[in-house]
Amino acid sequence: MEDALTVHRLHFAFTVTFHYIFPQLTMGLALLILILKSMALRTGEEHYNRAARFWGRIFGISFALGVVTGIPMEFQFGTNWSEFSKAAGGVIGQTLAMEGVFSFFLESSFLGLFLFGEKRLGPRGHWFSSLMMFLGSWLSGYLIVATDAWMQHPVGYSMGANGQFQLASFWALLLNRWALWQYPHTMLGAVITGSFTMASVGAFYLLSRQHESYGRVFVRIAVTVGLVAALLQLFPTGDGQGKMIAQNQPATLAAMEGLFQTQQGAPLAILGQPDLQKRRLDNPLVLPRGLSFLTYQAWAAEVKGMDEYSPQDLPDNISLLYYSYHVMVGLGTMFIAVLLIAGWKLWRGTLYASRAVLWALLLALPFPYIANTAGWITAEVGRQPWLIYGLMRTRAGVSPQVSAGNAWFTLIGFMGLYVVLGILFLFLVYREIDHGPVPSTASAD
Amino acid sequence: MGEIWFCLVAVMLTVYVVLDGFDLGAGAIHLWIAKTDAERRQVIRSIGPVWDGNEVWLLAAGGTLYFAFPTLYAASFSGFYLPLMMVLWLLVLRGVSVEFRSHVEGAVWAGFWDVVFSLSSLLLAVFYGAALGNVVRGVPLDSQGRFFEPLWTNFQLGSNTGILDWYTILVGVTALAALALHGALWVALKTSGDLQDRARRFARRAWLVAAALTVLITAVTFRVQPHVPSSLSARPWGVILPLLAAAGLASMAWFLRQGRDARAFAGSCAYIVGMLTSVAFGLHPYVLPASTNPAYGLTVQNTKAQDYGLKIGLIWWLIGMALATGYTVFTYRRFAGKVTARSESEGY
Numbered sequence: 001m002e003d004a005l006t007v008h009r010l011h012f013a014f015t016v017t018f019h020y021i022f023p024q025l026t027m028g029l030a031l032l033i034l035i036l037k038s039m040a041l042r043t044g045e046e047h048y049n050r051a052a053r054f055w056g057r058i059f060g061i062s063f064a065l066g067v068v069t070g071i072p073m074e075f076q077f078g079t080n081w082s083e084f085s086k087a088a089g090g091v092i093g094q095t096l097a098m099e100g101v102f103s104f105f106l107e108s109s110f111l112g113l114f115l116f117g118e119k120r121l122g123p124r125g126h127w128f129s130s131l132m133m134f135l136g137s138w139l140s141g142y143l144i145v146a147t148d149a150w151m152q153h154p155v156g157y158s159m160g161a162n163g164q165f166q167l168a169s170f171w172a173l174l175l176n177r178w179a180l181w182q183y184p185h186t187m188l189g190a191v192i193t194g195s196f197t198m199a200s201v202g203a204f205y206l207l208s209r210q211h212e213s214y215g216r217v218f219v220r221i222a223v224t225v226g227l228v229a230a231l232l233q234l235f236p237t238g239d240g241q242g243k244m245i246a247q248n249q250p251a252t253l254a255a256m257e258g259l260f261q262t263q264q265g266a267p268l269a270i271l272g273q274p275d276l277q278k279r280r281l282d283n284p285l286v287l288p289r290g291l292s293f294l295t296y297q298a299w300a301a302e303v304k305g306m307d308e309y310s311p312q313d314l315p316d317n318i319s320l321l322y323y324s325y326h327v328m329v330g331l332g333t334m335f336i337a338v339l340l341i342a343g344w345k346l347w348r349g350t351l352y353a354s355r356a357v358l359w360a361l362l363l364a365l366p367f368p369y370i371a372n373t374a375g376w377i378t379a380e381v382g383r384q385p386w387l388i389y390g391l392m393r394t395r396a397g398v399s400p401q402v403s404a405g406n407a408w409f410t411l412i413g414f415m416g417l418y419v420v421l422g423i424l425f426l427f428l429v430y431r432e433i434d435h436g437p438v439p440s441t442a443s444a445d
Numbered sequence: 446m447g448e449i450w451f452c453l454v455a456v457m458l459t460v461y462v463v464l465d466g467f468d469l470g471a472g473a474i475h476l477w478i479a480k481t482d483a484e485r486r487q488v489i490r491s492i493g494p495v496w497d498g499n500e501v502w503l504l505a506a507g508g509t510l511y512f513a514f515p516t517l518y519a520a521s522f523s524g525f526y527l528p529l530m531m532v533l534w535l536l537v538l539r540g541v542s543v544e545f546r547s548h549v550e551g552a553v554w555a556g557f558w559d560v561v562f563s564l565s566s567l568l569l570a571v572f573y574g575a576a577l578g579n580v581v582r583g584v585p586l587d588s589q590g591r592f593f594e595p596l597w598t599n600f601q602l603g604s605n606t607g608i609l610d611w612y613t614i615l616v617g618v619t620a621l622a623a624l625a626l627h628g629a630l631w632v633a634l635k636t637s638g639d640l641q642d643r644a645r646r647f648a649r650r651a652w653l654v655a656a657a658l659t660v661l662i663t664a665v666t667f668r669v670q671p672h673v674p675s676s677l678s679a680r681p682w683g684v685i686l687p688l689l690a691a692a693g694l695a696s697m698a699w700f701l702r703q704g705r706d707a708r709a710f711a712g713s714c715a716y717i718v719g720m721l722t723s724v725a726f727g728l729h730p731y732v733l734p735a736s737t738n739p740a741y742g743l744t745v746q747n748t749k750a751q752d753y754g755l756k757i758g759l760i761w762w763l764i765g766m767a768l769a770t771g772y773t774v775f776t777y778r779r780f781a782g783k784v785t786a787r788s789e790s791e792g793y
Contacts, residue, residue: 064544067497068537072530074507078522079529082591085522089515090750094758097508101765104501109772112494117779160751164515167754399523401593410530417534421541428548 004404005395008080011411013380015072017373018418022066022425024372027141027187028194029059030134035221037130041123051217052130053118054437055198059133060115061428063107065421072414074100080407084387084397091157091167092147095174099143107136141190142183149179151388152379153248165391181244182379185237188229189375192335193368195226199342200365201433203358211436216352219361223346227339233332239294245382246295249389251309252382255318256325257291259305266291266303274322279307315384324377331371338364446756447749450513451732453762455725457509461502462573462721463627463714468492468499469573470628472539472566473621476559478632478643482552485559489546490784491635496543498776500536505769509762513755516590516748517732524584524592525576528608532572539565567621574620578613581670581724582606583734586741602669604737612669619658623720626651627713630697634706635784641706648709649701656694659720663687672734673727683726690719 033055040048074096077085085093110132118126150156156172157165167173202218205211246253253259258269260279268290272281292301306314315321338360345351351358383389387397471492479485511518522529542562546555579594585604586592597607600614609617629648633641667674677683693715700709728734732748735741749755 060544061548064497064540067500068540071504071536072533074504074511075522075529075533077511078518079526080523082519082523085511086516086519089511089518090754093508093512093515093518093750094754097505097512097758098761098765100501100505100508101762101769104504105498105765105769105772108498108501109776112497112776113779116494120779164750166751167757170754170757399519399526401591402523402526406526410527413530413534417537421537424541424545428545431549 004402004407005398007404007407007411008398008402009394011080011407011414012076014411015069015076015414015418017376018422019066019069019073020373020376021369022062022069023137023141024190024193024369025062025197026059026066027137027190028192028197029055029062030130030137030194031191032194032198032221032225033059034130034134035225036217037127041127047213047217049123050437050439051214054214054432056114056130057432058429060111061425061432063111065425067108069418069421080399080402081387081397082399082402084392087163087392087397088150088165088388090160091154091165091173092150094167094170095143095147095150099140103136103140103143106132107140110136138187141187142179145183145186146174146176146179148379149176149182152182152383153178153244154388154391165388178244178248181237181240185233185241185375188233188237189368189372191229192226192233193372195222195229196335196361196364196368198222199226199361200363203361204433205436206352207355207358207362211438214437219342219351219358220346223339223342223351223361226335227343230332230335230339234336238329238332243295246303249382250304251306251314252321253295254304254306254308255315256321256378256382257303258322259291259303261307262302262305264292264302265289265300266295266305268294269326271326274319276318312385315382317381317384321378321381324374324381328371328374328378331367331374335364335368335371446752446759447513447745449759450509450749450755451725451729451745454506454510454513455722457502457506459718459721459725461499461506463717464499464502465496466570466624466717467627467631467710468496469566469570470624470626471632472562472628473570473625474628474632474644474647475563475566478629478647479640482555484640485555486547487636487640487784488632489543489562491632493543493547494780495776497540498773500540501769509758512758513750514732514745514748515750517743520586520590520592520743520748521580521733524586524594525579525608526593527596528572528576532569532576535565535569535572539569570621570624571617574617575609575613577620577724578616579606579608580733581616581666581673581728582610582612583670583736583742585737586733586735586743587737588741590741590743590747602736606736612665615658615662615665619655619662622651622655622658623713623717626655626697627710627717630701630706630710630713634710637783645701645704645706652694652698652701656698659690659694670727670734672731673724676727676729680726683723686719686723686726688719690716690723693717693719 033052036048036052036055040052110129113121114126114129114133117129121129150173153176155176156167156169158168160166198218199222202215202222205215206219258272258274258281259266260281265288267286267288269281270285270287272284272286275282289299291303293299295301295303342351342357342361345354345357385393387394471488475485475488479488538561542558542565546558546562582602584592584594585606595607597609598605600607600610602610602612626648629644629651633644633648636644693712696712697709697716700712730744730746731742732745733743
């Protein structure tokens with residue numbers, strides 16, 4: 001582990017994984033809060049306003065941590081990946097700078113107004129601030145996905161004389177086909193996290209017989225929104241994302257599916273452990289011909305396996321890629337199952353009394369976080385060994401003069417700091433949930 | 446195109462220092478001027494709704510620097526690796542302390558975050574000053590346009606400098622004095638009673654320190670970075686920028702004596718704008734001079750991105766910044782006026 005490249009990769013992986021815990025919740029909650037505020041405006045019921053304020057407080061805590069852990073991400077492009085930044089800054093700097101200029105100002109202004117300005121803004125103004133918060137956070141998500149999409153599938157650039165990539169078409173960068181699939185897939189993932197968080201709190205209130213009227217609102221809205229999101233996550237967005245990988249990163253597809261040999265009528269591995277020495281899947285549970293069908297809509301189609309590619313063109317961590325992909329898909333399938341049952345009971349009017357389903361919703365809380373994280377690991381480990389797919393290898397992008405020792409120093413610093421932030425987050429959110437959506441006695445609002 | 450973006454990045458960074466400067470300054474003096482919990486809440490509340498937006502100027506300036514001058518971004522961020530990471534940690538701690546202090550009632554909780562808030566603000570002011578000092582002094586760039594500075598070496602100038610040497614420490618202390626003054630004037634403007642009196646008294650003393658250090662630092666800088674005086678003699682109209690700083694400094698003293706807080710604060714803004722634009726003017730066309738060989742220095746021309754990207758950027762940047770300015774002005778007007786120690790019911 002004295003290899004500087006490994007430390008720089010760990011550094012980015014650790015900080016970005018921790019960071020993304022917060023935006024996935026805030027982007028998901030932004031939509032749910034907008035729904036709550038819209039219902040409050042339509043029905044005039046104070047109930048929905050209180051529910052929106054409750055989730056607004058949790059949104060605020062998560063947003064603050066998203067901001068403070070997000071700043072290091074932008075910095076690390078320059079600090080740890082200077083050769084990459086020098087080469088590609090003229091292109092991806094565009095989307096990153098646009099995020100700062102267009103979303104951050106929008107979000108920070110309207111979050112302040114949403115949290116502290118309800119009285120002066122009035123109901124319509126307050127609804128409007130929740131709309132702008134939603135737009136700001138979802139725009140931010142797009143610009144980051146567009147940045148990542150350029151690294152996955154570079155478009156709209158030309159090569160400068162000095163070896164630097166230059167922007168050749170602004171709209172090609174902004175409307176990268178990769179981003180157009182990856183964005184809805186990412187945002188639906190965030191909506192699923194937000195929905196399960198809301199459903200879990202609602203189920204907790206119903207099971208513990210406190211704040212039950214709010215518990216019903218939370219469960220009803222979260223299960224409805226979550227079910228729609230979970231279905232769309234599988235089809236068309238997950239399907240579209242997969243086909244795009246098959247088309248543009250076939251080596252990645254082979255590795256994430258655990259397909260060692262090229263074959264016609266390739267099976268879809270559901271379970272099994274990749275054995276890289278013997279080049280086979282141990283204890284396989286497969287759907288025969290499934291992969292060929294999913295990829296090419298033909299049961300007999302040929303799918304290229306890992307044997308088609310030389311080792312230096314395959315992802316360098318095949319097992320991690322394989323497992324994170326399978327964890328994501330497996331959990332996604334389970335979300336659909338849980339939400340279908342909950343949705344059915346909701347429609348029949350028996351959900352609030354169905355303890356087993358409420359327990360399932362309560363305990364489901366951590367899993368969307370795991371699924372979202374696994375999804376990003378699939379995308380980024382799948383991009384290896386490239387930093388910019390097909391153009392720049394990861395090892396070529398690192399800061400040459402920052403030693404492994406210096407990178408370890410700051411990585412350890414971030415680990416310590418983030419442990420503290422994680423504990424604070426759990427503590428403060430627990431207090432909000434414990435207190436509930438009722439107005440506190442000190443500040444009757 | 447490069448020149449336009451040089452000016453725009455300089456403007457964004459200047460706006461950042463003027464805006465985040467007062468909340469950093471208020472934080473740095475927080476423990477000394479605010480004695481009771483109610484007073485400390487007032488200080489926090491005077492910056493609570495705006496600090497986050499102020500900090501966004503740093504992110505937006507960073508992003509703009511990234512796409513307009515990718516080579517500069519790459520060289521400086523990796524070369525200043527350690528101090529930048531520490532700045533990040535301090536920004537995290539400061540952000541968390543402002544946001545989370547009010548979440549739990551209790552002396553231990555609030556007392557802890559007050560100290561974290563104040564120390565991180567204070568250190569950030571010093572770090573920003575030291576960073577500016579490094580840029581002015583120049584860094585040991587090699588022929589590849591790369592460098593890496595340890596935190597310190599022997600605290601001397603030369604071609605083997607660390608981040609901290611006597612010059613950059615002096616700039617750091619000057620920055621702390623200037624921002625503490627800026628913050629004290631903000632607190633005086635936003636509060637009343639004992640807290641306001643103490644903030645004014647603090648500002649009067651800080652003014653003396655800041656003024657003395659400003660004279661000293663100007664004289665020293667002319668020797669440390671001879672490019673600055675030669676820029677001024679080559680383009681004498683640039684003298685207007687240091688004059689603006691001097692006028693700001695003088696007006697601050699005048700209005701402080703009269704107790705006209707808003708004007709004194711405006712004077713402080715003019716002082717900061719004048720100082721920072723003087724530095725930008727004095728260094729131009731360098732964006733990061735080399736202490737090794739002047740030819741290795743990074744300039745606007747050898748670090749800028751291609752013109753197509755810069756032209757496209759200008760279009761969306763102007764639209765985006767017009768909107769951003771709108772939000773910023775709106776937020777400040779919405780939260781205008783004095784803060785009180787009343788409960789949170791109205792928010793800040």
